Amino acid sequence: MLKKPTMFENAPAERITLFADVILPLPIPKLFTYRIPFELNEIVQVGARVIVQFGNKKVLTAVIAKLHQTPPQHYQAKYILELLDTEPIVTFKQIELFQWLADYYLCSIGEVLNVALPSGMKITSQSMIELNPNATWENIELSEKEEKLLQLLKEKKTLSYNEAAVFLELKNIYHIIKSLSQKELIIVYEEVKERYQPKKVKKIRLTRDYLDKADLEKLFKYLEQRESKQLDVLLLYLRNVPVFRDWTLNENGLEKSIFRSNPHISNSSLETLIKNGVFEEFEVIVSRFADIQPADSYELKLTSEQSEVVDKIMDLFAEKDTVLLHGITGSGKTEIYIDLIQKVLESGSQVLYLLPEIALTTQIVARLRKIFGDKMGVYHSKFSDNERVEVWKGVVQQKFSFVVGVRSAVFLPFDNLGLIIVDEEHEPSYKQQEPAPRYHARDVAVMIAHLQHAKVLLGSATPAVETYYNAQIGKYGFVALRKRYGNAQMPEIELVDMKEQRKQKKIRQNYSEPLLQHIQETIQKQEQVILFQNRRGYSPYLNCVDCGWIPKCSNCNVSLVYHQHAGELRCHYCGFKMATPQTCFACGSTKMKSVGYGTEKLEDDLKLLLPNARIRRMDLDTTRQKNAYQNLIQEFEAGQIDVLVGTQMISKGLDFDKVSLVGIFDTDRLLYFADFRSQERAFQLLTQVSGRAGRRETQGKVIVQTNNPENHTLQKIKNNNYESFYQEEILEREKYHYPPFSRLIRIAIKHREKDYAQDAALCLAELLREKLGKPRVLGPEAPLIDRVRNQYIKHILIKLEREKTNLKPVKHFIAQQCQKVMLDKRFKSVQVVIDVDPI
DNA sequence: AGCACGCCGACT
DNA sequence: GTCGGCGTGCTC
Numbered sequence: 001m002l003k004k005p006t007m008f009e010n011a012p013a014e015r016i017t018l019f020a021d022v023i024l025p026l027p028i029p030k031l032f033t034y035r036i037p038f039e040l041n042e043i044v045q046v047g048a049r050v051i052v053q054f055g056n057k058k059v060l061t062a063v064i065a066k067l068h069q070t071p072p073q074h075y076q077a078k079y080i081l082e083l084l085d086t087e088p089i090v091t092f093k094q095i096e097l098f099q100w101l102a103d104y105y106l107c108s109i110g111e112v113l114n115v116a117l118p119s120g121m122k123i124t125s126q127s128m129i130e131l132n133p134n135a136t137w138e139n140i141e142l143s144e145k146e147e148k149l150l151q152l153l154k155e156k157k158t159l160s161y162n163e164a165a166v167f168l169e170l171k172n173i174y175h176i177i178k179s180l181s182q183k184e185l186i187i188v189y190e191e192v193k194e195r196y197q198p199k200k201v202k203k204i205r206l207t208r209d210y211l212d213k214a215d216l217e218k219l220f221k222y223l224e225q226r227e228s229k230q231l232d233v234l235l236l237y238l239r240n241v242p243v244f245r246d247w248t249l250n251e252n253g254l255e256k257s258i259f260r261s262n263p264h265i266s267n268s269s270l271e272t273l274i275k276n277g278v279f280e281e282f283e284v285i286v287s288r289f290a291d292i293q294p295a296d297s298y299e300l301k302l303t304s305e306q307s308e309v310v311d312k313i314m315d316l317f318a319e320k321d322t323v324l325l326h327g328i329t330g331s332g333k334t335e336i337y338i339d340l341i342q343k344v345l346e347s348g349s350q351v352l353y354l355l356p357e358i359a360l361t362t363q364i365v366a367r368l369r370k371i372f373g374d375k376m377g378v379y380h381s382k383f384s385d386n387e388r389v390e391v392w393k394g395v396v397q398q399k400f401s402f403v404v405g406v407r408s409a410v411f412l413p414f415d416n417l418g419l420i421i422v423d424e425e426h427e428p429s430y431k432q433q434e435p436a437p438r439y440h441a442r443d444v445a446v447m448i449a450h451l452q453h454a455k456v457l458l459g460s461a462t463p464a465v466e467t468y469y470n471a472q473i474g475k476y477g478f479v480a481l482r483k484r485y486g487n488a489q490m491p492e493i494e495l496v497d498m499k500e501q502r503k504q505k506k507i508r509q510n511y512s513e514p515l516l517q518h519i520q521e522t523i524q525k526q527e528q529v530i531l532f533q534n535r536r537g538y539s540p541y542l543n544c545v546d547c548g549w550i551p552k553c554s555n556c557n558v559s560l561v562y563h564q565h566a567g568e569l570r571c572h573y574c575g576f577k578m579a580t581p582q583t584c585f586a587c588g589s590t591k592m593k594s595v596g597y598g599t600e601k602l603e604d605d606l607k608l609l610l611p612n613a614r615i616r617r618m619d620l621d622t623t624r625q626k627n628a629y630q631n632l633i634q635e636f637e638a639g640q641i642d643v644l645v646g647t648q649m650i651s652k653g654l655d656f657d658k659v660s661l662v663g664i665f666d667t668d669r670l671l672y673f674a675d676f677r678s679q680e681r682a683f684q685l686l687t688q689v690s691g692r693a694g695r696r697e698t699q700g701k702v703i704v705q706t707n708n709p710e711n712h713t714l715q716k717i718k719n720n721n722y723e724s725f726y727q728e729e730i731l732e733r734e735k736y737h738y739p740p741f742s743r744l745i746r747i748a749i750k751h752r753e754k755d756y757a758q759d760a761a762l763c764l765a766e767l768l769r770e771k772l773g774k775p776r777v778l779g780p781e782a783p784l785i786d787r788v789r790n791q792y793i794k795h796i797l798i799k800l801e802r803e804k805t806n807l808k809p810v811k812h813f814i815a816q817q818c819q820k821v822m823l824d825k826r827f828k829s830v831q832v833v834i835d836v837d838p839i
Numbered sequence: 840a841g842c843a844c845g846c847c848g849a850c851t
Numbered sequence: 852g853t854c855g856g857c858g859t860g861c862t863c
Contacts, residue, residue, distance in 0.1 A: 022863085026840050032863040055842065055862045077863055110840090127842095143853085174843080175854080829858080 016069055018044065019077060022062035023098070024054060025114035025122055027107070027436070031065055035077040047088025047095065051081045051123065059125035059190050063113060065095050089121065089396055091415045093451050100447060103808065106745075106815045106834045107436035115437065116411035118388035120196035128191045129177060130158045135185045145176055150185060160191075196389045198285040204270070205253030206243065207280045213244065219278065229269040234278075236262060253282065288390050294373040300342070302335055303486075309479055310339050313457065316477030322446055322456040324425075324471040327481035328720070329461045329691030330488060330655075334364075336481075337421050338371060340457065345375070345401055349418025349454070353404045354441055356427035357381065358652040362630060365404065372402055379405030379412065407432060407441040410448060417454035420445045424652070425458040425467060426684055431839045438835050442467075461691065461722075462684040465733065468726050469740040491662070491693040491700035493718040495709040509605035510597050515663050515703045516609065519643065522661040523613055527698075528636070529643040531602060532689045533665040536619040536647055537572075538564040538601045539594035542581075549586035551578075557787035562594050563621070564604070574789045602665065603645045610643075618646035651689040660700050662693040667706040671713060674784065676738045677839070679713045683725050686717050737799055739837075743807070745798040745814060746838040749780065749821075750791040750831040760827040761794035767817045768798065772810070776800060791831070811836070 018036040034052050036044050044050075046064050054060050059081070071077065098116065102109040114122075131153045142150070145168050152167055153159060165173040180186045210216050223231040236259065243250050259270050273279045302310065309325070313336070316323045327333045341351045355364070365378055377391040377400035394400040395412045403409055407430055410420075422430070422442045430441040442458065449456045458467055458476070471478040484490065496512045506513040522529050541550050541559035551560045553571035560569035562580065570577050583590050594601070603617045616622075616632060623629040629649075635641050637656060644650060670682040686704065694700020706714060716725040734741050749764065751757035761780035768777045780794040787793065800810060818832040 019863095024840095024862090026862090028840080028862080030863095034863060052863085058841070058862085072863065075863060178843095825858090 016041065017071070019068055019070065019072070020044065020050065020064045020080060021066040021068070022050060022052065023065050023095075023113045024052075024060055024062045024110050025117070026054075026060075026110040028110055029102075029108040031109075032062070033072050033077050034062075034080045036067075037079055040080070040083050043086050044083060045086075045088050046092060047090040048086070049084040049089060049121065051084060053078055053081060057125075057127065057188075057190050059123070061122045061124075063090050063095075063117075065109075087396065089392070089413060090116075091413050093415065094411070094413055097444075097448060097451060100451075101437050101439060101444065103811070105437040105439055105836045106811055107438075111436045115408065115432070115435065118385055118392055120385040120389040121392065125190040127161045127188060128158050129153065129161070129164065129181075129186045129188050132185055132187050140183055140185070143176075143179075146180055149176060149180070153186065158191075197386055199288050199386070200283045201286050202256040203253040203282055203284060204237070204256050204259070204274070204279045205241075205250050205282065206237075207277050210278055211243070211247055211250060216243075229266055230273050232265050233259065233270050233273055236265060237279075256281070288387050289374070289377075289394075292369070292374045296370055296373075298371045300335060300338055300371075302339060303332070305481065305483060306332055306336055306339075309336055309481055312479050313340065313477070314343075316479065317455045320475075320477035321449055322458065322470075322475075323477035323479060324463060324467055325457060325459045325479050325481065326463055326468075326471075326722070327459065327461060328484060328490070329688070330484045331461075331481040332485035333423070333459050333481065334367075337423070337457070337459070338368070340419060340421070341372070341402060344418040345372075347418060348416075349401075350395075350414045350416050351402045352409060352412070352414065352417060352420045352445070353402070354409060354420065354422045354430070354445065355404065355406065356424050356429045356652065357406050358429070358649060359424060359427075361633070363633075368404055374399075375401055377403040377405075379403055379409040381406055381408070410439075410441050410444045414448075414452070417448065417452045419455050419457065420449055421457045421459065423459045426460045426462055426464040427652075428681075428839050431837075436833075438838075440837060440839075443837070462687050463722075465680050465726065465729055466740040469730060488697070489694065489699040490720050491690055491702045493690060493702040493704060493720075495714060495718060496703055496705050497709045498705050498707050508609060510602065510665065510705075511605070511609065512703075512705050515705065518661050518701060518703060519606075519613075519663065520610065523610070523642045525660070526639075526658075527660040528639070528641070528656060528658045529661045529663065530650055530659055530689070530692050531606075531643060531645045531663045531665070532647075532650060533597070533599050533602055533645065534647050534670065534685070535596075535598040535666065536600070536621055537561040537570065537598040538604075539598060540596040541594075542569070542592045543595045544584035544587060544589050545591035545593055546589035547584060547587040549584050551581060551585070555788070555790045556785065558785055561598070564594075564600055566621075573785065597665075599645050599647060606643060606645070613642045614640065615643045615645065616641045618644055618650055620647070620649070623649065648685065648689075650692070651685060656692070659692055660694050660698055662690055662700065662702045664689060664702065664704045667704050667714070668708055671706075671708065671711055676733070676736065679725075679729055679732075683713055683717055683722070686714075687720070687722075690717070741802055742799040743802060743836075744838055745800070745811075746835045747796040747798070747814075747818060748783075748831075748833040748835065749794045749796070750833065751828070752790055752792070753828070754792045756827050756830055757792040757794050760821050760824070760830040760832075761796060763824070763827070764817060764821045764832070765796050767820065768796065768814065771813060772798065772800075 015038055018041055019033050020036055021031040021033050024032055044064065044067060046067055048064050049061050050064060051059060052062050098109050098112040101112045149164060149168060161173060177188065181188050210219065237254055240254050240258065241249050259265050260267065274281055313323050325333060337353065341353065344351050368376060377394050379388060379391050391400065391403065392412060395403065395414060403412055422445050425442050432439050446456050470476045496514050498512060501507050501512045508516065519529050539562045542562050543550055551569055553560055553574065553576050555576055556571055556573045558571060558573055560571055563570055567580050568577050569580055584592060599617050599619045603615055606615050618632050636644055639658060664686060670685060671678065690702040693702050712728060713725065733739065749757050749761040765777055765780050776799050777796065779796040783793055783795050798814065818834060821827060822830060822832050
C-alpha cells in the first residue's frame with residue numbers, strides 16, 4: 001500500500017545505518033530516535049509498529065514516523081527491539097493528520113496516537129519480580145518485609161510490582177525491590193503483554209496414518225466389532241468431510257465444536273481417537289467477522305425528491321468539498337446516504353459513515369449489512385478490542401472499503417477515501433472530552449477529506465449553527481430536504497403553560513392535565529407514548545424539612561441525586577454512592593423530602609396515576625447491563641410497552657411507527673441554561689425528541705410542558721422553523737463574538753487547593769492578556785460545578801477572531817504559557833487542560 | 840505518563 | 852533508624 005522511501009529502494013553496496021523517529025503513545029511533545037538493526041533494513045517502513053525500550057526498563061509500542069540516516073548528535077540511540085509489522089498499519093497521510101491534530105488541539109502527537117490506535121494494537125510492559133534460582137540467602141540479613149516477600153515469591157513464582165505492594169501493604173515498594181535485587185535474591189524483568197488475541201478455532205482431522213482407504217476400512221471393521229462409540233465420531237467426521245471423494249478435504253478438517261454440539265457423541269470417545277492417533281487436533285486463526293454474509297442484491301428505491309437531492313449533492317461536490325444536507329426528521333436521509341455510498345464504492349474509493357454513539361444501533365447496522373455485506377466494517381465502542389483491531393487491519397488490507405463507525409473511526413487507516421458522511425453532525429458526542437486530543441470528529445473529517453481529496457457530506461435536521469453558517473456563506477454546499485418520507489406529516493406541537501396549570505391546580509405529580517389526558521387516549525388507541533425528561537434518578541436532591549440541609553457529595557460541589565430504586569444517593573460526577581439517609585445529618589430530623597424530579601419519579605408517579613398502563617424507563621441506569629438497551633427497544637417495538645420514560649437516550653435513532661405522542665418535561669431547564677449554546681441545544685434536542693412522534697400515516701402529537709410558552713426558541717420549535725431560529729441566533733452570536741464569528745479556546749485550571757487553582761488561573765490569565773489583549777481573554781471564572789473529584793476548577797475563555805490568519809503561533813503561545821504555569825513552583829503542579837473549540 | 844532518586848518529616 | 856510524602860528531572 002505504501003511505498004518505501006525511494007532512497008532505500010536499491011540496496012547499497014555497503015551497509016547503511018538506519019534510524020527511526022518514532023511516535024510514542026505518551027504526552028511528550030517530541031519524536032524519539034531509535035536505531036534499526038541491520039537485518040531489518042530491507043523491511044522497515046514508515047507507519048509500522050515497533051517495540052522499543054523507553055527509559056530504564058519500560059517497553060512500549062511505537063509507530064515509525066520517519067526513517068533516515070542521521071545519527072543523533074548528543075546521545076546513543078537504542079536499538080529497536082522488535083518490528084511488529086511488515087506492512088504499515090498507519091499511512092503517511094495519517095501521520096500528517098496526527099501532527100495536524102496535535103498542533104490544532106494543542107496536545108502531543110503521542111496523545112493523538114494513543115487515542116487513534118485501538119488498545120489491542122498497543123502493548124505495554126509490566127515490571128515483574130521472581131526468585132533468583134541461584135540465590136543462597138543463608139548468610140544474608142533480611143528485614144521482616146523482605147522475608148515476607150521472598151516467602152510469597154516461593155509460592156507464587158512471579159509477582160507484579162503492584163501485587164507485591166498490595167501483599168505487603170506498602171505504598172512504596174521500590175526500596176525493598178531494590179534491596180533484594182542488589183542482594184541478588186530476586187530478578188526484576190519486564191513482562192510484555194500483547195492484548196490482541198486472534199480468534200482461534202480448534203479443529204480435528206485424520207492423521208496421516210489413516211489417510212488411506214484400506215487403513216480406514218480396517219479401523220471401521222475393528223470399531224464395528226466392538227460396537228464402539230468411537231464409530232459415531234468417525235461417521236460424523238466422514239459425513240462432514242467426505243475424504244473418500246477427495247482426500248485433500250482432510251487438510252481443512254472439521255471444527256471440534258461440531259462434535260461437542262452433537263448429543264450422540266461423547267467427548268471421551270473423540271479424545272480416545274485423538275490419543276490413539278486416528279485424529280489430530282489443530283488450531284486455525286479465523287476472522288471474528290467470518291459469519292457475515294455477502295450482500296443481497298439490493299435495489300434501492302428513491303423517491304423522486306430523494307434522487308433529485310442525490311443529483312444535487314453530486315453536482316455540488318464538483319465545486320465544494322463539503323456539503324450540508326439539511327433534512328427534517330423522517331425525510332429519508334439514510335436512503336440518500338446509501339445511494340451515495342454505493343456510487344462512491346463503485347468508483348473504487350472508500351467510504352466512512354460516522355454516526356453518534358447512541359444512533360449506531362443494531363437496527364441501522366443490520367440494514368446496512370444487508371446492502372453492503374462483508375465489504376462493510378463496523379467500528380463501535382461497544383465492540384471488544386479484538387474486534388476493533390480486526391476492523392483496523394481489515395481496512396489496511398483493503399478488506400473493508402466501507403466502515404460505519406463512531407467518533408474514533410476517523411482514525412482508521414483509509415488511504416483512498418472518496419466520501420465521509422457525518423450524520424447528525426450537530427451531535428455533541430462527536431467532540432471528545434477526555435483524554436486529549438479533545439477533537440471534533442466532524443472537523444477532523446473535513447481535514448481528512450482535505451488531505452485525501454475526498455468529499456464530506458454533513459447531515460442533520462438541526463445543523464450546528466457554525467455548520468449552517470458555513471453553508472450560508474458558501475463555504476459549504478447546501479441541500480435541503482423539506483418533506484417527510486412518504487409525505488408523512490410533521491407532528492403537531494402543543495405548548496402547555498405550566499403557570500396556568502398550576503393556578504388552576506391541574507398538575508398531578510408534574511403531569512399537566514392535557515398531557516395526562518393525551519397519554520390515556522393514546523394508550524386506549526393502542527398507540528405508544530414517549531416521555532422525555534433529561535435527568536435520571538428520582539430527584540436531583542433531598543432536603544431536610546426542618547433545617548434545610550441538603551446532602552452533598554464530599555468530593556464534588558454538587559448535591560447528591562436520589563435514586564429511590566437503588567435506595568441510594570449518588571453523585572453523577574464522581575460516582576460516589578451512599579445509602580439513603582433516614583435522618584438529617586445536620587439536625588437529626590426524620591423529615592427528608594425529595595425535591596425536583598427525574599425519570600425514576602416520572603415513571604413511579606405515572607404508574608400510580610395509570611395503574612393499568614405498561615410503563616418502562618430507559619436511561620443510563622436501566623441500560624447499564626449488556627443487552628438491556630437492545631431488550632428494551634425490542635419490547636417497545638413489539639408493543640409490550642405503552643409508555644417509555646427516558647433521557648436523551650430515547651431521542652436518537654429510534655424510529656417506531658406506533659409512537660403517536662411525545663411528552664416533554666422540564667423544558668425551561670434546557671432553555672435557560674447558562675451557556676451561549678443553550679438555545680441551540682434546546683432547539684436540537686427538542687426537535688429531535690419531537691421527531692419520534694408520528695410516522696407514516698398518522699400525525700403525531702408533542703406536548704411540551706413549560707413555564708415560558710412565549711419563549712422565542714420554543715415558538716420556533718413549535719413551528720418547526722429552523723431557518724428562523726438560525727437567523728435570530730446568528731445575530732446574537734455576532735453581537736457577542738461567539739462562534740462562528742470567533743474561535744474559542746477554553747482552559748481549565750485544576751488543583752486540590754482552591755487557592756492554588758485561583759492563583760494559577762489569575763497568573764495564567766494575566767500572562768495571556770499581556771500578548772493577546774484584554775478583550776480576548778475572559779476569566780478566570782468558576783464553572784457552574786467548580787469542584788469535581790476533589791479538584792477545584794477555574795475556567796479561562798479565549799476568544800480569537802475567526803479571520804486571524806496566524807492561528808498557529810497564537811496557539812503555540814497559549815500552549816507555552818500553560819506549560820509555564822504548570823511548571824511554576826508557586827502553583828504546586830496545577831493541572832492545566834486546554835480545550836480547543838469547546839462545546 | 841511512568842519511574843528513579845533525593846530530601847524531608849514522623850513513626851514503630 | 853525505616854517508611855512514606857512529595858518534588859524534580861528524564862526518557863532516544
